[in-house]
Amino acid sequence: xxSYIGSIKTMVVAAFEGAYGQAEQxxxxxxxxxxxxxxxxxxxxxxxxxxxVTLFAGDASVKVAKVEVKxxxxxxxxxxxxxxxxxxxxxxxxxxxDLSVMGETGVGKVTIVATSGSHSTQHEIEVAVRNPxxxxxxxxxxxxxxxxxxxxxxxxxxxxxxxxxxxEVSSIPPINLDARLAYLLSYPHGCLEQLTSAAxxxxxxxxxxxLSEAQSKRMQDxxxxxxxxxxxxxxxxxxxxxxxxxxxxxxxxTTYAGHFLVEAxxxxxxxxxxxxxxxxxxxxxxxxDWRKDPQSTSGDLQxxxxxxxxxxxxxxxxxxxxxxxxxxxxxxxxxxxxxxxxATVGQKEAARQLISPNRIKVESYxxxxxxxxxxxxxxxxxxxxxxLLEDESAGLDLLQEISKALSxxxxxxxxxxxxxxxxxxxxxxxxxxxxxxxxxxxxxxTDKAREARTSLPMASINLDVxxxxxxxxxxxxxxxxxxxxxxxxxxxxxxxxxxFTIERNLRIQAIYTDSEGHPVNINQVExxxxxxxxxxxxxxxxxxDYKNLALSQxxxxxxxxxxxxxxxxxxxxxxxxxxxQDIRDDRVLTYFDLKPGQLKVFRTLITAAYAGKYYLPGPxxxxxxxxxxxxxxxGMEVQVTESKIVY
Numbered sequence: 001x002x003s004y005i006g007s008i009k010t011m012v013v014a015a016f017e018g019a020y021g022q023a024e025q026x027x028x029x030x031x032x033x034x035x036x037x038x039x040x041x042x043x044x045x046x047x048x049x050x051x052x053v054t055l056f057a058g059d060a061s062v063k064v065a066k067v068e069v070k071x072x073x074x075x076x077x078x079x080x081x082x083x084x085x086x087x088x089x090x091x092x093x094x095x096x097x098d099l100s101v102m103g104e105t106g107v108g109k110v111t112i113v114a115t116s117g118s119h120s121t122q123h124e125i126e127v128a129v130r131n132p133x134x135x136x137x138x139x140x141x142x143x144x145x146x147x148x149x150x151x152x153x154x155x156x157x158x159x160x161x162x163x164x165x166x167x168e169v170s171s172i173p174p175i176n177l178d179a180r181l182a183y184l185l186s187y188p189h190g191c192l193e194q195l196t197s198a199a200x201x202x203x204x205x206x207x208x209x210x211l212s213e214a215q216s217k218r219m220q221d222x223x224x225x226x227x228x229x230x231x232x233x234x235x236x237x238x239x240x241x242x243x244x245x246x247x248x249x250x251x252x253x254t255t256y257a258g259h260f261l262v263e264a265x266x267x268x269x270x271x272x273x274x275x276x277x278x279x280x281x282x283x284x285x286x287x288x289d290w291r292k293d294p295q296s297t298s299g300d301l302q303x304x305x306x307x308x309x310x311x312x313x314x315x316x317x318x319x320x321x322x323x324x325x326x327x328x329x330x331x332x333x334x335x336x337x338x339x340x341x342x343a344t345v346g347q348k349e350a351a352r353q354l355i356s357p358n359r360i361k362v363e364s365y366x367x368x369x370x371x372x373x374x375x376x377x378x379x380x381x382x383x384x385x386x387x388l389l390e391d392e393s394a395g396l397d398l399l400q401e402i403s404k405a406l407s408x409x410x411x412x413x414x415x416x417x418x419x420x421x422x423x424x425x426x427x428x429x430x431x432x433x434x435x436x437x438x439x440x441x442x443x444x445x446t447d448k449a450r451e452a453r454t455s456l457p458m459a460s461i462n463l464d465v466x467x468x469x470x471x472x473x474x475x476x477x478x479x480x481x482x483x484x485x486x487x488x489x490x491x492x493x494x495x496x497x498x499x500f501t502i503e504r505n506l507r508i509q510a511i512y513t514d515s516e517g518h519p520v521n522i523n524q525v526e527x528x529x530x531x532x533x534x535x536x537x538x539x540x541x542x543x544x545d546y547k548n549l550a551l552s553q554x555x556x557x558x559x560x561x562x563x564x565x566x567x568x569x570x571x572x573x574x575x576x577x578x579x580x581q582d583i584r585d586d587r588v589l590t591y592f593d594l595k596p597g598q599l600k601v602f603r604t605l606i607t608a609a610y611a612g613k614y615y616l617p618g619p620x621x622x623x624x625x626x627x628x629x630x631x632x633x634x635g636m637e638v639q640v641t642e643s644k645i646v647y
Contacts, residue, residue: 031121037052040560041585043075044101046100046494048098049101064086065087066083068082068114071099071109073106073107073108075102075108075109078098078099104159105159108128132586133617135490136158141485147477147478151474154463154472154487158491162492163491164491170458173400174486180422191591193242195257196226196257209459212462238279238280239286243591249282251286284317298373304335307320310341336354339352355382360382362382372548387428395432416625436480443473445471502620502632504629505546508551509536527610528643530607537549537621546593547593549621552621553619556615556638559609579593613639
């Protein structure tokens with residue numbers, strides 16, 4: 001048996017020629033001396049806490065015991081590593097050891113050994129030290145003419161183990177590929193659209209830059225994982241649900257996810273044929289039932305994308321394509337997507353008519369709508385269509401605009417916009433853009449210069465920064481043309497720069513109360529105290545509904561979240577307030593909509609479980625597809641004091 005304290009029931013059933021019998025016996029599992037230690041499910045950098053160690057005397061002869069604690073990984077033991085305790089007639093007792101967490105992440109291990117005379121017992125705990133914060137990225141840019149040299153100092157930052165540096169060199173306008181992909185892969189929310197957006201561009205990265213064996217395997221694993229997750233989100237009707245547990249299929253994301261699965265299958269990934277078949281059936285049925293709605297701002301585009309995705313899958317709906325083409329007042333985005341469908345089935349002249357010069361201007365707008373769009377996302381739709389038509393002259397100007405937005409690290413882009421832009425650039429570059437061989441040399445510090453060359457338009461190199469802060473990176477362009485260079489420095493701080501609040505068209509307020517609504521001082525709360533975290537989010541804008549809001553609450557590792565799914569009585573009873581909620585070990589992620597002037601309140605029952613000092617990040621709420629709608633409050637240090645109850 002594994003390490004266990006308690007009792008077990010042994011049951012035996014016997015049968016022979018119609019005769020049956022059974023017996024059972026409850027047996028206590030114990031030793032003369034037993035030990036048990038407990039820790040939170042996760043820990044964070046630079047936290048301090050007390051490790052409770054409970055000893056059990058299963059034999060009257062055990063009166064005194066020695067306890068020793070050993071640690072490894074990013075955990076330190078403060079004070080004495082061992083002590084002697086006396087049971088004094090008790091069958092069990094608890095003693096505490098002080099632990100602190102280093103400013104790094106990893107897996108910590110705590111080993112507790114208890115001895116008394118000839119009796120000895122041991123208990124081991126492994127705990128993940130994770131940083132709840134997202135990585136911070138800084139970009140250093142350069143431009144090298146043929147034969148020119150360039151150098152820069154690389155100042156790394158972040159907790160130990162989180163620092164990284166990537167050198168990106170390209171012969172096309174820079175698109176900040178590594179940083180944009182990192183954003184998609186580290187995005188904390190995981191709806192249908194975001195799962196698809198994170199994986200879709202990775203199908204084309206190998207067409208932009210040479211990948212190492214490790215990079216190629218990582219991307220293949222990412223795509224395989226995405227396929228598995230998307231398959232689990234398919235409804236019985238063949239559509240895909242936006243959140244797990246939803247009943248209705250989301251039209252745009254269904255087309256988007258199916259489009260990705262079709263492309264993944266074409267590139268050799270295993271996608272269940274039944275999933276594709278059911279998706280096609282859903283799409284064809286929706287195409288057939290669709291009627292133009294003059295009041296809809298996205299209906300034409302929704303239909304056009306279905307037709308394009310079906311054409312890519314090899315099952316075009318030519319009749320529906322012709323009907324939509326003849327539709328009066330066809331939206332310009334829909335005309336571009338429909339042109340892509342015609343180009344895919346070989347009818348390029350019909351496609352060119354749909355994107356005539358007077359229909360290629362991209363209008364700006366703020367409401368992402370039911371297609372999670374933006375004007376930049378729509379530019380990417382147009383660029384992809386121009387790539388299919390091999391229209392280099394019109395596409396190059398658009399490529400410059402999209403590259404400028406991608407390369408601007410301060411320019412926020414949604415997951416949808418990022419994915420469409422990366423995909424469109426990759427397709428356009430593969431089909432049209434002619435690039436010379438990319439050749440350059442680079443060196444770090446006193447290292448010998450190394451040469452890199454590729455016939456692809458980009459090269460990405462992971463630089464070694466471990467133990468090398470402030471080193472100088474040198475490059476020399478040995479190509480015939482201009483090279484664009486970018487060094488992406490990433491790291492995760494132990495504490496965020498949260499000495500500010502954000503209030504953009506949204507307001508958020510956090511209070512903490514007991515079960516009767518009285519305020520609780522969370523700066524110093526006694527161990528074992530249960531209280532509610534109550535978050536109020538209010539719509540401050542005018543006119544438009546706020547769709548796809550994401551509320552992120554990250555709690556200190558010394559606090560335990562009471563999951564209402566396991567204990568409905570103690571949890572948040574306002575389930576109708578949100579579309580989906582994800583409850584994890586140390587955080588609650590809630591997704592919902594708000595109408596103008598509306599406010600919603602979300603309650604989570606918390607228990608202060610482990611004495612120590614921790615950090616509480618401020619709650620953050622944002623519209624996932626509109627960076628101008630977000631709110632955040634400041635984070636703070638909190639303390640859980642030792643319980644005053646004597647057992």
